[in-house]
Amino acid sequence: MRIILLGPPGAGKGTQAKILAEKLNLPHISTGDILRQNVKEATALGLQARAFMDRGDLVPDELVAKMLMHRFEQPDIKEGFILDGYPRNLVQAKTLDGILQKKNMGVDLVVYLDTSEPVIIQRLTGRLVCSKCGANFHIKNMPPKRDAVCDYCGDRLYQRSDDKEETVRKRLEVYRKETASLIQYYQEMQKLHRLSADEDAEVVLKSIIGLAAGIQDDPFKE
Ligand code: AMP
Numbered sequence: 485m486r487i488i489l490l491g492p493p494g495a496g497k498g499t500q501a502k503i504l505a506e507k508l509n510l511p512h513i514s515t516g517d518i519l520r521q522n523v524k525e526a527t528a529l530g531l532q533a534r535a536f537m538d539r540g541d542l543v544p545d546e547l548v549a550k551m552l553m554h555r556f557e558q559p560d561i562k563e564g565f566i567l568d569g570y571p572r573n574l575v576q577a578k579t580l581d582g583i584l585q586k587k588n589m590g591v592d593l594v595v596y597l598d599t600s601e602p603v604i605i606q607r608l609t610g611r612l613v614c615s616k617c618g619a620n621f622h623i624k625n626m627p628p629k630r631d632a633v634c635d636y637c638g639d640r641l642y643q644r645s646d647d648k649e650e651t652v653r654k655r656l657e658v659y660r661k662e663t664a665s666l667i668q669y670y671q672e673m674q675k676l677h678r679l680s681a682d683e684d685a686e687v688v689l690k691s692i693i694g695l696a697a698g699i700q701d702d703p704f705k706e
Contacts, residue, residue: 485508485510485563485564485592485593485696485699486564486565486567486584486589486590486591486592486593487504487510487564487565487566487567487591487592487593487594487595487696488567488570488571488591488593488594488595488670488675489501489566489567489568489595489597490594490595490596490597490663490666490667490670490676491596491597491598491599491681492597492599492604492656492659492663493604493608493652493655493656493659494599494603494604494605494607494608494611494652495597495598495599495604495681496597496599496607496681496685496688497514497568497569497597498514498516498517498568498569498618498620499620499685500597500685500688500689500692501514501566501567501568502618502619502620503689504566504689504692504693504696505566507693508564508566508696509563510563510564510565510566511558511560511561511565511566512565512566512568513552513555513561513565513566513567513568513570514568514569514618515548515551515552515568515569515570515572516568516569517569517618518551518555519533519537519543519548519551520537520644522551523537529547529551532547533547537646538645538646538651539651539654540646540651540652540653540654540655540658541654541658542572542573542658542662545573545575545576545579548570548572548576549576549579552570552579552580552583553583556583556587564592567580571663571666572662572663572666573662573663573665573666574665574666574669577666577669577670591670591673591675592675592699593675593677593695593696593699594670594673594675594676594677595677595679595692595695596667596670596676596677596678596679597679597681597688598678598679598680598681598682599680599681599682600682601656603681603682604652604656605649605652605653607622607625608647608652609647609648609649609652610622610623610624610625611643611644611647612628612632612641612642612643613641613642613643613644614634614636614637614639614640614641615639615640615641615642616634616637616639616640617634617636617637617639619634619635619636619637621634621635621641626685628641677695679691679692679695
């Protein structure tokens with residue numbers, strides 16, 4: 485099953501994608517995570533991407549396309565994937581169509597996680613991320629059991645530099661300008677399903693599972 489999670493920053497794409505990927509035994513492909521890993525390792529891509537990310541801007545399409553093509557060469561995507569953070573604009577949507585077409589694949593489901601601005605700001609400015617496994621927590625909504633320590637792998641939690649309120653507002657502006665048009669793109673392809681992502685993560689997850697189950701016969705059976 486090939487699923488795209490679409491929505492503004494703070495919609496919970498990463499949180500949902502991580503759980504779905506485990507449940508469906510599919511790879512979670514997050515372009516943001518891959519870019520952050522490159523920044524951390526100071527690769528050529530990381531060095532080029534860093535300034536864009538720190539400002540809350542999109543990293544140039546060609547750089548991200550190359551990175552994605554490389555990821556799609558891995559054999560684990562054969563059974564499907566949960567894509568989070570890509571595409572971010574129409575050029576990227578068409579790049580993805582091209583990559584999939586070459587592999588005789590298509591997208592099965594695009595879930596648009598519709599989220600209101602106050603919820604986005606509250607979620608992102610309180611978000612904590614694990615520096616090792618990438619798990620997300622929230623200082624109020626989903627606090628870790630131990631202060632600043634990941635419940636899953638015990639590594640250190642940190643605040644993403646682009647989760648400061650000013651940068652969050654910039655990322656939202658970029659989302660409205662560039663990414664929101666994808667809602668119509670996937671609507672016209674009859675792939676889009678809209679959910680309110682202001683709800684708690686478990687409620688949203690249940691709805692996504694319901695949608696996926698409707699697309700394919702019981703993809704959640706053990
Ligand atoms: P995310 O983790 O998805 O919120 O992404 C964090 C940052 O990484 C974004 O604000 C962008 O700077 C960059 N980024 C992630 N995915 C993409 C993409 N598909 N295209 C361009 N930039 C991206």
